[in-house]
Amino acid sequence: MTDCGCEKAKAELEEYLHNELRKNDAADIQEHLASCPDCSSEHLVGRTLTEVMQRACKETAPEDLRDQVLIKLRALQASH
Structure with a gap:
């Protein structure tokens, strides 16, 4: 293994995450x-955002909200 450097680490951070x-x-x-505080800091931010997004995607909307959204979408589709 060799230290890949900041340029490669930052370019491939998303895939790494x-x-x-x-x-x-x-x-x-x-x-x-x-060994790099700057890239490590970016990694922490990326990892935190990824974890928050994963948690948010597991939540479901309340039934009444979903029904209201579907009603509005159907009304919009009918008017076009």
Whole structure:
């Protein structure tokens, strides 16, 4: 493994956060994050946003709200 540098770490951070990189590339970025405060900080922000979005996507709207939205969508579709 070699330190990949800030440019590569920042360019591939999104893929790293979603475990979409090959093992070697992920290991290089992980090594870089361990030694670079700037990239580590960006990683923390990205990881936090990813976790918040994942939690938000698991929540469902209340039944009455869904019904109201569907009624409005159907009304809009009927008028076009």
